[in-house]
Amino acid sequence: MARPRKYNVTVQGLFCSTDARTNKVYWRYKHPITGKFHGLGDDKEEAKAIAIEANGRFAEQQTNQLFKIKERVSENFGLSITVTTWLDRYIKIQEDRLKDGEIKLNTFKQKITPIELFRRECGLMELQSIGAKDIARLIENYKKKGQRRMAQVVRMVLIDVYKEAQHAGEVKPGYNPALATKQPNNKVQRERFNLEEWRTVFAAAETSQRYVQNSMLLAIVTGQRLGDIARMKFSDVWDDHLHIIQEKTGMKLAIPVALRCDELSMTLKEVISRCRDRIISPHILHIHHTTGLAKRGGPVSSSSITMAFSRARDRSGLKWTEGTPPTFHEQRSLSERLYRAQGVDTQKLLGHKNQDMTDKYNDDRGKGWVVLAV
Structure with a gap:
């Protein structure tokens, strides 16, 4: 029919x-x-x-x-294998490295987007037929969008893709078209916080859930990264120290609860005490009001902290005309600058392997005044 x-x-x-x-x-x-x-x-x-x-x-x-x-x-x-065939093997190599503890989970996740971009644009091409021009085109697309940091990540990951291919004998020794491309410049456009701006945002967070102000205090008093702050538990405090295994570096850090930020007139012990309330929770930062996605007393995710902080910042009425508004992470720089002025060893506090990295956090990007001594 x-x-x-x-x-x-x-x-x-x-x-x-x-x-x-x-x-x-x-x-x-x-x-x-x-x-x-x-x-x-x-x-x-x-x-x-x-x-x-x-x-x-x-x-x-x-x-x-x-x-x-x-x-x-x-x-x-x-003949050379295709890009897609090699990328399948490359991902398996990275999964094995992650399993063996050679790379961190965030490092593994960072590789996924560049890999899939490379697969989508060049998947059927032979691995050894790819030239620097092909890689440069992928990088340039991100630069045109203003995503210069992502352009750097794409170049970095594709350099590693070809390094592994060399080790596996799938391309000739020294053959790395990604390495031949120019490193994209990524000038940071985000503005730094100064203390008065921070106080203004902190006041604007008064109407938010209690964890928002608590997270800001922990950021300044401990100087730690967002992910490490979100994972803090009351059980991490013993022997008068807050114990942290930094997610990014794996560094084991014990911060005395007696550590005091003079500008805030608060010790770490006082901040942790402020985080203790009538809500029973193992998490130092916890949900105070049940919502559709989170239960009272449950942990606060990094993304929730970021979004809540951004809302408070935007409500504060502050304007940043020289660059993009400061993010939650910028409190780490402010913490470093406050503690360095106190004479605290900020390299150890922030968990950096070298002083050069700590010095980058000390750069206020033109926020402060140079005072001439007379």
Whole structure:
């Protein structure tokens, strides 16, 4: 029976027919290889979903077969494997490195976007046919969008992709087109905080959940990164120290609870005491009011802290005309500058391996005045 004209079927391989006795429409799928029809019943949406899924699987099988053929040709005739074939192996190498503790989870996650970009743009090309011009084009796209930091990450990851390919013998020794590209300049546009601005934002956070102000106090008094602050627990405090294993570096840091930020007139012990309330929770920063996504007493995620801080900053009425508004992370720089003025060893406090990195946090990016001594 012919397909009714009133049904506009756009899914490849999906057909329908009307039963003259019941006037019901039934759906069938034609196997793209055998040509055999398979009945799918009278539910149109379900039939479409099945047909789309089947088409996707057949396409995936054909793609995998194509890659296998290309790889066998490469092995037999000495040609380079495709970018996609190597990226599949590269990801497996990175997963093994993550499992063995050679790289951190955040480092692994950082590689995913550049890898998928490279796969999408150059997946069917031979790995050794890629030139510096191809890599530069990918980097330039991010630069045009103003995403210079992302441009740097793409270049860094693709350099590593080719380093691993060299180690595996898939490209010639020294062949690394990403390394031949120019390192994108990434001048930081974000403004620093000064103490008065911080106090203004802190006051604006008064109407937010209590954890917002508490997170700001912890950021200044401990000088730690957002992720480490979000993971702090009351059980981390013993022997009069707050114990932190820094997520980024793995450094084990014990901060005395007697540590005092003179400008805030508060010790770490006082901040932690402020975080203790009638809510029973193991987390120093915890949810105070149950919402659809979070329960009272539960941990506060890094993203929630960031968003709540940004809302308070925007409510404060402050304007930053020289660059983008300071983020939660900028409190780490403010903390470093306040403590350095007190004579505290800020390199140890921030957990940096070298003083040069600490000095970058000490740069106020033109916020302060140079005072001439007379």
